[in-house]
Amino acid sequence: MVKIICSCLVFLSFAAAAQKGVHESIVFEKPPIIDGNVSDWTCEWWLDPDGKFLSNVGNDGENLYFRLKISDDLTQQKIGLFGLSLRLNPNGKKRGKVGLKYPVGKDASELKKEKPEAVNSETELAAKIRMKKELVSDVEVVELIGLAKENIISSRLGLANGIEAMIIALDDGSYTYEAKIPFKAFNIKKEDVKLLGIEFETGRLIVQNKNVTPNNGYGPTSRGPGMYGQQQPRMYYSNYQYNVLSSPGYLWLGIKLK
Numbered sequence: 001m002v003k004i005i006c007s008c009l010v011f012l013s014f015a016a017a018a019q020k021g022v023h024e025s026i027v028f029e030k031p032p033i034i035d036g037n038v039s040d041w042t043c044e045w046w047l048d049p050d051g052k053f054l055s056n057v058g059n060d061g062e063n064l065y066f067r068l069k070i071s072d073d074l075t076q077q078k079i080g081l082f083g084l085s086l087r088l089n090p091n092g093k094k095r096g097k098v099g100l101k102y103p104v105g106k107d108a109s110e111l112k113k114e115k116p117e118a119v120n121s122e123t124e125l126a127a128k129i130r131m132k133k134e135l136v137s138d139v140e141v142v143e144l145i146g147l148a149k150e151n152i153i154s155s156r157l158g159l160a161n162g163i164e165a166m167i168i169a170l171d172d173g174s175y176t177y178e179a180k181i182p183f184k185a186f187n188i189k190k191e192d193v194k195l196l197g198i199e200f201e202t203g204r205l206i207v208q209n210k211n212v213t214p215n216n217g218y219g220p221t222s223r224g225p226g227m228y229g230q231q232q233p234r235m236y237y238s239n240y241q242y243n244v245l246s247s248p249g250y251l252w253l254g255i256k257l258k
Contacts, residue, residue, distance in 0.1 A: 020049075022195070022254035026058030031065060034178045036168035038067045045069065046253075053251045057198060059258060061190070063162070064088075068177040068200065073128075075202060075249040076175055079167075080135025081106055082203025082245075086179060087145065090188050092195030092254055098146030098186040100179070102156065102165040103139035105203050125173075133169040146186060161185045196255040205245035 023046055032040045045054040054069040066086065070076055083105030087096030142165055144152040156165060162182040169175055183190050 021252050022256065023057070024256050025258045026056055026065070027258050028058055028060065028065070031060060031063070031180075032058075032067070032178065034065075034164040034166050034180050036166040036176050036178055038069065038176045038178060041067055048251055050249075050251070052249045053200060055200070055251065055253065057253060057255045059190070059255075062182055062184070064181045064183065064196075066177070066179040066181075066198075069174055070177070071174040072249075074244060076132055076135065078202035078204060078245060078249055079103060079105075079175065080132075081111065082205065084167075084177070084203070085145065085199070085201045086181075087199045087201070088181070088186060088188065089197035089199075090193045092193075092197045094197060094199060094252055096197055096199055098188075099199075100145060100163060100165060100181070101143040101151070102141075102179070103136060103167060104141050104143050104153075129169075129171065129173045132173050132175070136167050136169050136175065139167060190257060193257055196257060198253045198255055200249075200251040200253075202249040204248040205243050207243060207246045 026041070026043050030040075032038070041056060041058075043056055043058075046056055047054065052070065052072050052075045054071075056067050058065040070079065080103070083101050083103050085099060085101045087099035089096035140156045142154055142156050142159060142163070144154065144159075144161075144163070161184075163180065163185055165177075165179040167175055167177045
């Protein structure tokens with residue numbers, strides 16, 4: 001009897017692990033408008049075990065719909081500075097080959113200009129929210145991944161294949177993100193997809209040799225404030241410098257389409 005119970009527990013634990021991150025697609029009575037205002041999604045948020053993202057994915061016969069809410073300061077900073085990628089894998093696995101990058105992040109010249117402002121106890125909350133809004137205030141460029149050998153760069157409003165994307169900063173300091181991707185935009189046959197793998201991944205700071213000034217506005221030995229006023233921890237290894245912005249924020253979802 002003990003062996004049978006133990007076997008059942010092991011089986012259940014494997015089953016739970018296999019279902020981690022797998023969800024049933026949301027079905028809409030009316031598809032959401034892609035404007036960053038996510039209140040027209042009437043479902044409950046899916047929780048991220050790492051606490052970086054709240055998410056949902058839905059579909060109809062022609063399109064996939066995505067929404068995110070990001071409240072984590074560091075993840076927001078990575079999105080604003082280095083971008084956010086959404087990749088699809090029709091085989092239900094990780095490392096999708098097609099999708100989009102939006103926002104695309106700052107270019108090298110902009111990153112050199114990003115110098116966090118000092119905040120004090122009286123203005124800290126207002127300053128944080130203002131800086132968060134500034135990070136995503138002018139994000140009109142989209143990169144399409146997997147349609148050509150090189151990523152296709154277009155204005156957000158100039159896309160001709162039905163893809164839409166929008167990110168906004170709310171007054172409480174959180175980011176909300178929405179996107180719509182037609183199945184045909186990436187030649188995905190909905191009826192052939194048993195499980196759709198979806199990845200959200202922020203960009204990251206590329207760490208450099210400790211003798212080279214990093215591109216976050218501070219020299220290799222400084223400990224300046226982060227984008228939202230927090231101190232950036234620094235740890236040195238043999239030949240490179242650790243920075244909290246050097247690891248991407250990541251979320252994988254397995255979606256059973258309706």
